[in-house]
Amino acid sequence: MPAKSESQNTTEAGPCAGLRVVEIATMVSGPYTGQMLGDLGADVIKIEASGGDPMRTNHPMHEGMSAYFSLFNRNKKSICLDLKSDEGRQIAADLISTADIVLENFRPDTMERLGLGYDVLKESNPGLIYAGLSGFGTDGPYKNKPAYDHVIQALSGSMPIMGSPENPAPIPHIIADKVASIMTCNAILAALLHRERNGGVGQKVSTSLMKTYAAFLMPDLLNNFYFQSAPVQKIPNIRIHHPLKVKDGYVMGHVQLNPQFQGLCRILGREDLIEDERFNTPWARIFNYALFWKELEESASRMSKAELLALADEHGVPIASVNTVEEFMEDPQAIHTECFIDIEDPEYGRTRMAGFFADFETSPASVRMRAPKLGEHTEEILTELGKSGEEIAAARNARAIG
Incomplete structure (x- = not known):
């Protein structure tokens, strides 16, 4: 078999077991960050609007489940909330009050307009790590511009190098988003370490697609610009890779x-x-x-x-x-190191996904749950928050929950 095969009942505790993450994020950068924390053992709750994460509509699809969505959203539970309603926002605030981490990838100030900004949330949860992943950062001339992967690649200066000055070319997959996810996860883990060492005090962590991609690229691209105080011979762009x-x-x-x-x-x-x-x-x-x-x-x-x-x-x-x-x-080393994992799911059959990228001797990362259906865990999560059946029904009738 060309991949490790697991059931969905893995009970091994990862290094982030016991932590709760509330993810209010769509597309790739935020959800992939949340998935990594889930793989590491955290309890990740994904808040979605009634239409769901737009990634749910991507093909290929089986029994209403998108493969692309599934590959960035395993190890999560889904709750449907209308954050434009007072009751929906209050449920979100109640949920975040139980969390160690909240993760969002809206444009700057969106969460503040919803009444769910860090300054409000930390009042009831001073240990909260608030991670905001934006396109261009929380301030500056581009802060309100929409940002997607290839917009960032275009800005970064890399496309004339990947292609040529006459025919600039992007890397043909969503590398900027995934780099931002990995670096945001690193930043969250660093903030958790700081909290542990400083009396449980949380903080706001801000990352952006632009800054994380620049940090990823620039060690290769800055060699001609490193020495700013002395003239040096610049090295031309040389293609050393040749199939x-x-x-x-x-x-x-x-x-x-x-x-x-x-x-x-x-x-x-x-x-x-x-x-x-x-x-x-x-x-x-x-x-x-x-x-x-x-x-x-x-x-x-x-x-x-x-x-x-x-x-x-x-x-x-x-x-x-x-x-x-x-x-x-089918590569023997890829199989041996579990680059791929097969999961047997009672509804969707055998599914294949990428394995986690690090091996832990005593607290392994794991795949415990497939990606959730839209709102699959709404009632479960609300019940855990202490909501009665009548309160849940009333919230549903008011369309505060989906």
Whole structure:
């Protein structure tokens, strides 16, 4: 079986077990943050409007459940609230009063307009970690602009490098959102550590798509701008990555060190290149990478993937098969390290999702629940808050809950 298979009744306690998160977030950046905290063991409650998170409408879909929504919203419960109604906002405030963390990804000041801003919430919950993930930050000239992944990629300066100045190109998936999620999760965990060390006092944490993506990208892109007080020779944008065609597909490597370069030359019968001044130092190879890989094409074209990769392992050369997603799911190392997890669900059958990215010796992350149906846990959550059946019915009749 090409993935670990689990039931949904995993009871292992992760490192965030016992913490409650209230997520008021849609699309990718906020929900993926909440999912990571859920994987780490936190009790995550997702507040949704009557129409639900827009991601619920994305295809492919089975029995009314979106695959895309499911991949960013496991390990959560869903409650439907109308935050435009007084009663809906009060239920949200009551719920947040029981939480360790509230996570939202609205535009700045939206939560304040709803009466659910940090200054209000901390009065009843001084230990609250309030995490706000916006597009451009809580102030500044862009604070009210709408922001999506490729808007951020365009602004970042990376697209002329990913493509070319004449044909700028984005990374073709939602990388800025996912980077923001990972960094926001890190910030929340740091704030929890600060709370533990400082008498239980919470705080507001603000992140943005723009700033997190800049922090992720800039260590690579700032090398020509690091020395601000001295003139230095700028390094041009050089494409050092080059897929190499073999008989049955492509392989790709990053040949950095001289022994790796020499090993690759021997594998492909091109020992004549080892002393070639165009290639025999790391910097020479960087500036002549396209020519270097061109020199290897004919020899590689006579070999299969399996032959080349076996010799690469023998000579310590870092090369891998250029896989499809289907091929990666069958990769023995991906299977061994549980990059994918299969879940048996009584309603949706077997589902496949990505595994968590860290292994904990004594407090493992886990998948305990599939993504929730819209409002699936509304009555359960309200009952836990002490609402009677009559109060729940009245709230439903008033359309404060869905």
